[in-house]
Amino acid sequence: MIFRRFVTALRLAGVVAMLAVTSARAQDAASAHDADHWITRMAEALHVTDTMSAHAHVDVDKPGRDDDFDFDMQILRDVAGRSTRTVLEMRETGDTQSIVTELVETPGEPLTSWYWDLQKRRWVRIRGLQGTDPFADTTFRYEDLWFVEPSPRRKGRAKWVEEAGRRLVEIESDPYHYYQRVVTRIDPESGLPLSVRFIDNTGVPIREQHYEKITVADGHAFPSVVRLRDLSTRSVTTISFGDVRFGRRIPASFFDLSAIEDRLRRGADPLPEPPDLRDEAPPAP
Numbered sequence: 001m002i003f004r005r006f007v008t009a010l011r012l013a014g015v016v017a018m019l020a021v022t023s024a025r026a027q028d029a030a031s032a033h034d035a036d037h038w039i040t041r042m043a044e045a046l047h048v049t050d051t052m053s054a055h056a057h058v059d060v061d062k063p064g065r066d067d068d069f070d071f072d073m074q075i076l077r078d079v080a081g082r083s084t085r086t087v088l089e090m091r092e093t094g095d096t097q098s099i100v101t102e103l104v105e106t107p108g109e110p111l112t113s114w115y116w117d118l119q120k121r122r123w124v125r126i127r128g129l130q131g132t133d134p135f136a137d138t139t140f141r142y143e144d145l146w147f148v149e150p151s152p153r154r155k156g157r158a159k160w161v162e163e164a165g166r167r168l169v170e171i172e173s174d175p176y177h178y179y180q181r182v183v184t185r186i187d188p189e190s191g192l193p194l195s196v197r198f199i200d201n202t203g204v205p206i207r208e209q210h211y212e213k214i215t216v217a218d219g220h221a222f223p224s225v226v227r228l229r230d231l232s233t234r235s236v237t238t239i240s241f242g243d244v245r246f247g248r249r250i251p252a253s254f255f256d257l258s259a260i261e262d263r264l265r266r267g268a269d270p271l272p273e274p275p276d277l278r279d280e281a282p283p284a285p
Helices: 002-033 035-045 128-132 140-144 257-265
Strands: 052-061 068-081 083-091 099-105 112-117 122-127 156-163 166-173 180-187 195-200 207-218 220-230 235-247
Touching: 035 122, 035 156, 035 166, 035 180, 035 207, 068 099, 099 140, 099 257, 122 128, 128 140, 207 235
Parallel strands: none
Antiparallel strands: 052 068, 052 235, 068 083, 083 099, 099 112, 112 122, 156 166, 166 180, 180 195, 195 207, 207 220, 220 235
16 A cells, blocks of 8 residues: 555656646747747837937947047937838047948848948948947947847747846847857846847857846836947947937938938038927828
């Protein structure tokens, strides 16, 4: 009798263990199939379909340099049809010349960006692998300026992970450019990104990006600090956002390359503060 009870208990324990393993596998499989869901959650949490204006301060810390340097940045974002346009102006403290970049993302098409070449005084187009080139002597790459994961980084698998006692969603991309994978961790409750790790083809992490200090503006929560560390050089670039506004109606001319070029050639502010059109009625069709 005792032996039978012992065998029965073992069988029950085995069934419970199998159910637990099956449940865990099912949960992991479910999250793996839901990578697109989490990417959509992240995009919604960052309000990437809303117009936006912001000012930011950029600090660059490079070990071995006698002096660090910093930039003031202005950012404008607009959504027209299927495309999202973001234009950035950066000016190093004490400098009179601006670095101007425009980014264009259209679903199903390669990411495209343009920058104003100060020497040649013309727009230069950046596509594909060029998007991983360094931006303005910072640890950011051109494609990092999207602040949301570019489309090619999004494709991959999702799973649950534990970090400092928290349960997070981790999305691991397929091979991408010279990265073996790009690993993004997301807060499942807010949908906001927490970190991104860039792994090279040898499996070694080479860069880490962190999203910090959640702030609320116009009812929207967003990370007000984005910090990117180069793990090989130990250089760190920190972008601190301020005066962030969502839902502004920004004139189309603020995103028109010809209009920006005209302002640059005239020595005018290439990216003036847009008028506040929030409360005006939209134009009649």
